[in-house]
Amino acid sequence: MIEIQALTKYYGARRVVGPISISIAKGEIVGLLGLNGAGKTTTLRILACDLLPSSGSVRVDGLDVVDNPDEVRARVGYLPDAPPLYDEMTVGEYLVFAARLRGLGQEDAEARVEEVLVSTQLDRVRDDVISTLSHGFRQRVGIAQAVVHRPRLLVLDEPISGLDPVQIVEMRELVRNLRHHHTTIISSHILSEISETCDRILVIRDGEIVAAGTEAELSSRLVEGAEVVVTVRGDAGQAKRLLASVKGVTAVEPVDATEPGADISSFRVEAERDVRQELCRALVLGDVALLGIAKNDRELESIFLRLAQPESKNGAEVQA
Amino acid sequence: MRNALLIAQREFRSYFRSPLGSIVAAVMLLLEGLLFQVGAMGGQGAGKAKLSAEVLSDFFYYTSGVTMIGAIALSMRLIAHEREKGTLILINTAPVKDREIVLGKFLALFTFLFGVTALTAYMPALIFVNGRVSVGHILVGYLGILLIGGAAVAIGLFASAFARTQVIAAVLGAAVLGVLLLLWMAAKVADAPVNNFLLSLAIHHERQRSFMLGTLRLENILYYVGVIYFFLLAATKTLEARRWR
Numbered sequence: 073m074i075e076i077q078a079l080t081k082y083y084g085a086r087r088v089v090g091p092i093s094i095s096i097a098k099g100e101i102v103g104l105l106g107l108n109g110a111g112k113t114t115t116l117r118i119l120a121c122d123l124l125p126s127s128g129s130v131r132v133d134g135l136d137v138v139d140n141p142d143e144v145r146a147r148v149g150y151l152p153d154a155p156p157l158y159d160e161m162t163v164g165e166y167l168v169f170a171a172r173l174r175g176l177g178q179e180d181a182e183a184r185v186e187e188v189l190v191s192t193q194l195d196r197v198r199d200d201v202i203s204t205l206s207h208g209f210r211q212r213v214g215i216a217q218a219v220v221h222r223p224r225l226l227v228l229d230e231p232i233s234g235l236d237p238v239q240i241v242e243m244r245e246l247v248r249n250l251r252h253h254h255t256t257i258i259s260s261h262i263l264s265e266i267s268e269t270c271d272r273i274l275v276i277r278d279g280e281i282v283a284a285g286t287e288a289e290l291s292s293r294l295v296e297g298a299e300v301v302v303t304v305r306g307d308a309g310q311a312k313r314l315l316a317s318v319k320g321v322t323a324v325e326p327v328d329a330t331e332p333g334a335d336i337s338s339f340r341v342e343a344e345r346d347v348r349q350e351l352c353r354a355l356v357l358g359d360v361a362l363l364g365i366a367k368n369d370r371e372l373e374s375i376f377l378r379l380a381q382p383e384s385k386n387g388a389e390v391q392a
Numbered sequence: 393m394r395n396a397l398l399i400a401q402r403e404f405r406s407y408f409r410s411p412l413g414s415i416v417a418a419v420m421l422l423l424e425g426l427l428f429q430v431g432a433m434g435g436q437g438a439g440k441a442k443l444s445a446e447v448l449s450d451f452f453y454y455t456s457g458v459t460m461i462g463a464i465a466l467s468m469r470l471i472a473h474e475r476e477k478g479t480l481i482l483i484n485t486a487p488v489k490d491r492e493i494v495l496g497k498f499l500a501l502f503t504f505l506f507g508v509t510a511l512t513a514y515m516p517a518l519i520f521v522n523g524r525v526s527v528g529h530i531l532v533g534y535l536g537i538l539l540i541g542g543a544a545v546a547i548g549l550f551a552s553a554f555a556r557t558q559v560i561a562a563v564l565g566a567a568v569l570g571v572l573l574l575l576w577m578a579a580k581v582a583d584a585p586v587n588n589f590l591l592s593l594a595i596h597h598e599r600q601r602s603f604m605l606g607t608l609r610l611e612n613i614l615y616y617v618g619v620i621y622f623f624l625l626a627a628t629k630t631l632e633a634r635r636w637r
Contacts, residue, residue: 083637120485124635142487156482158402160409172398173486217482 073098073255074119074225079128081114081279089114089279090128098224101251103270104259107380111279112259113153116227119257120150132225146175149223149254153230155214159203163194163213166202167220174221184220192216192246208239215246219254226254232262244269263376275379283379290379298346301338303330303364304355308337314358318351320344330364395488399496400503403470407504412466417508420462427454428515444523445606451515452533452604456596459541463505464569467548468562470497471631472555490631494624498542498549505541509534529606536603539616543595544569546623553627569595572619595619 073096080090089111096102106112117123118130121141130137132144158166164185171181189195192212197205202213211231218226231247232240247269250256260266266273267287275283275290283290304311308326315324323342330338341351348365355362407413431454433447442450471493474480483493516530544565551565552558576597579590591598592615599612 117481122481122484122635123637142489145485145487148485150481150485152478152481154478156479158406158479160406161402169398169402170482170486173395173483173488175487 073100073133074257075129075131077129079115079118079130080126081111081118081123082126087279089118090126092128092279092281094274094281094284096255096257098255099251100272101247101256101258101270103266103273104257104276105261105263105266105273105376105380106259106276107261110276110380112261112276113229114279115276116150116229116257116259117152119225120148120227121145122150146221147224149218149221149226151214151218151226151228151231153233155210156217157202157210157213160201162199162201163205163216164189164198166213167216170217171220174223176221181220184222188216188220191249192219193242207234208236208242211235211239211243212246215243215250219250222253224255226250226256228256228258230260231258232260261380275376277380298343298367300341300343300346300348300351300365300367301327301330302341302351302355302362303336303338305333305335305361305363307360308335310358311337311355311360312339314354314360315339315341315351318343318347318354320347320350336363393492393495395486395492396496396499399483399488399493400499403497403500404503407466407500412469413504416462416466417504417511420458420508421511423458424455424512425515427451427458428512444519444525445529447523448516448519448525448529448533448606449604451519452537453600455509455512456537456540456600456604459505459509459537460544460569462508463501463541463544464548464562464565466501466504467545468552468555468558468565470501470549471552471627472558472561473552476557484635491624491628493631494549494553494627497552498545498620498624501545501549502538502542505545506538509537509541526606532603532606532608535608535613536600539603539613539620540595540600543616543619543623546620546627547572550623550627550630553630572596 075095077093078090079092081088092115104112104115114123118125118137119132121137121144124138124141133147135143135147137144158169161169167185167188168178168181171184172178176184189198192215194209194212194216197209202210205213211234215228215231218228228247232243235243247256247258258266258270272284272286273290274281302311302315312324312326315321321341321343323340325340325342327338327340329336341347346367348367352362352365428451431450433442471480474483516525516533519525520527520530547568548561548565551568552561555561555564572593572595575590575594579587579594582590599615602609602612
């Protein structure tokens, strides 16, 4: 679907992207993860044919972005970090305009807009002027304009930026639903968005892809062992002994209980690998009530920081 | 052309959905009316009567100035405003050629100015009814207004494509137009053949005078068409270059 070979982009003498070589298969949802200024937006703008590459090749459906920009643009739907909305238009008018701009005829555009209004849950604000919409609805209109012409590739730059928690959940659901119809690339510096929505993560730093894979792959490659938090009710001493007896566990440390209540205690368990299954079995067989067990949330955070931060900072962190 | 018309249609409608278009149109019509009353019709009561044709010529003189100012005031936002608001990327990532973007923007503002200029028709009509002027003089004068208006829009559009902000676009557009306006003064102090060359580039002086007097000259029409084409081409190339920046 997408083939990027030795892509670079320079602003003057400064290299902001590349060299990047990746390929993305049809139907994949790929997350582009990086800190601000890492080169995410520039890469996406090249894919959307807004900018042209300085060197290398980018092909979408076999079409080169330099040689066939209009054909590529017709296949790509792009949501920039700030939705490109004309405030004076109504939602319906705007989407018809966006659809027609992407080559749909008037009747086809109107019919398609009806479908998109429903799929993005915008039908109740169809006749509202865009300037009156909340931030969440503006993001939805931004996504709607990106999918209105049935693109094969959907490029979303920070789609949940600035949304409240309810809107974030709704937006994730919306993006997941789009996977049936589009290959999708989502950029973000928000880890949870990438890990929960995407099939594969590309970590970008200083314009280069420094790691690629699923969350589990990145985790196993970069985090030494695994860390889980276990919450139990009952004899804390016995629970600690049972946890420590599991093969592969390297340390068990009591931590603040994750929930209130009598006889409830929590432990941080460090192990050479993911031992959650064995820990559960040991506690149940030892007659200790298991209330909760979860991978430490900081794990992905740690992967991200190791990969995305400049090398000098990484070195300092590792030494520390 | 389909895309250009689509862009023009949206842009044209936007003038009526924000106060800006109405305000600029109202100010232009007010100025043109005042200048017609005070400037073109003025002096008639002081025992120095003007011929109808002179009044009409003066009307076109003032109207051409107001049209240029209105063109620069509105053209600064054509692309720079979209860039500032982040909406240009919608058009840039659609299968639309840069020349279609430029043409669409030009058509929208040119049509708007055409409409505002048409609303001044009651003034020459008053002269036509109460004095003796030819319809041809009126039509040629209006053609001159539209051509110089179109040239000012093209210059402003180029400035808007080039500049990052509307303010810079306005300053740049006004500067380019100002230089083209004042070239006749430079021609006065230059020697031949440079003076003739400078005079031939001046956008208003001799060029517009022939239209104001009701004289249609092909060379003058070609000059304005050439200016419009040159600056629209420059705007297109500027947009193309920004993708490579």
